[in-house]
Amino acid sequence: MSKMIKPDLSAPVDGRQSERALEIQRGTGRLLRRHGFVSLPEVTLKSGRRADLLAINTKGEIWIVEIKSSLADFRADKKWPDYWDFCDRLFFATNQETPEEIFPEEAGLIIADAHGAEIIRDVEQRKLAAARRKALTLRFAQIAASRLHAIHDPGVPTHIEPAKL
Amino acid sequence: MSKMIKPDLSAPVDGRQSERALEIQRGTGRLLRRHGFVSLPEVTLKSGRRADLLAINTKGEIWIVEIKSSLADFRADKKWPDYWDFCDRLFFATNQETPEEIFPEEAGLIIADAHGAEIIRDVEQRKLAAARRKALTLRFAQIAASRLHAIHDPGVPTHIEPAKL
Numbered sequence: 001m002s003k004m005i006k007p008d009l010s011a012p013v014d015g016r017q018s019e020r021a022l023e024i025q026r027g028t029g030r031l032l033r034r035h036g037f038v039s040l041p042e043v044t045l046k047s048g049r050r051a052d053l054l055a056i057n058t059k060g061e062i063w064i065v066e067i068k069s070s071l072a073d074f075r076a077d078k079k080w081p082d083y084w085d086f087c088d089r090l091f092f093a094t095n096q097e098t099p100e101e102i103f104p105e106e107a108g109l110i111i112a113d114a115h116g117a118e119i120i121r122d123v124e125q126r127k128l129a130a131a132r133r134k135a136l137t138l139r140f141a142q143i144a145a146s147r148l149h150a151i152h153d154p155g156v157p158t159h160i161e162p163a164k165l
Numbered sequence: 166m167s168k169m170i171k172p173d174l175s176a177p178v179d180g181r182q183s184e185r186a187l188e189i190q191r192g193t194g195r196l197l198r199r200h201g202f203v204s205l206p207e208v209t210l211k212s213g214r215r216a217d218l219l220a221i222n223t224k225g226e227i228w229i230v231e232i233k234s235s236l237a238d239f240r241a242d243k244k245w246p247d248y249w250d251f252c253d254r255l256f257f258a259t260n261q262e263t264p265e266e267i268f269p270e271e272a273g274l275i276i277a278d279a280h281g282a283e284i285i286r287d288v289e290q291r292k293l294a295a296a297r298r299k300a301l302t303l304r305f306a307q308i309a310a311s312r313l314h315a316i317h318d319p320g321v322p323t324h325i326e327p328a329k330l
Binding site: 026029030033038039040056058060115134137138140141142144145146147148149151153155156 | 195204205225303305311313316321
């Protein structure tokens with residue numbers, strides 16, 4: 001009867017993230033909220049890749065924000081267009097120290113610091129297929145609630161991970 | 166719809182009631198997890214009523230668990246059948262001190278303590294309409310993520326509440 005779910009407890013801080021990336025994550029999370037989106041950091045997708053921020057609004061629209069805290073960070077990622085398979089809009093988020101012109105126009109651009117952020121270039125929406133949107137929404141719900149549960153009840157079984165999409 | 170039960174005015178209502186309810190909530194949350202469900206406490210529904218626990222599994226099945234920590238607590242709620250509009254299965258959860266026989270068979274029954282719980286009576290599934298399920302899933306995602314966000318970033322704007330279903 002039961003399907004085991006293992007919570008993704010990596011959020012929001014893990015050893016791989018630099019301090020700067022965390023600042024961008026925080027500022028961008030606030031920006032998303034202003035735009036009516038709740039967001040979850042570090043969500044592993046069906047492709048195996050991890051979205052830095054997966055965000056969803058009350059209409060069910062889904063955005064992904066990839067955080068790039070330096071030029072090297074951006075250059076290390078050749079496969080970023082793959083995120084388009086999992087969102088309606090894709091953005092990069094960076095800081096003021098990283099040159100804007102390195103970021104391709106096929107994604108939107110957000111400039112953030114630890115306190116807030118701005119969308120400095122929007123990007124046209126590409127509409128997710130209904131089945132993918134449904135699966136992503138369900139996975140978002142599972143991960144958010146399992147992380148919250150682990151905070152409120154550290155005794156909760158932690159071997160459960162929602163199925164990948 | 167439910168069998169009438171004569172009130173027993175001697176039923177104790179004391180200051181520990183909410184503490185007992187929290188114990189039931191915790192034990193039930195663990196039970197739900199074992200059954201593959203993530204859960205969120207205290208979710209306000211479109212009807213204006215608040216579900217004590219709204220739970221969802223990886224298939225998108227939705228359960229509601231109403232916590233009744235005493236006979237008086239159960240008797241104070243005449244409108245519990247309304248929760249059926251928002252779930253595939255409805256359960257009461259109580260503790261060992263509360264007599265099982267007060268709970269109507271139109272809902273399942275869970276006996277819990279602070280450490281765990283068991284489903285002692287299951288209930289047949291009634292299938293939610295697709296649009297309602299979709300809206301509930303989205304709302305679940307919104308609420309879970311916004312609560313998690315508020316924990317990780319107390320500076321996040323808190324004036325945004327997901328629309329009611």
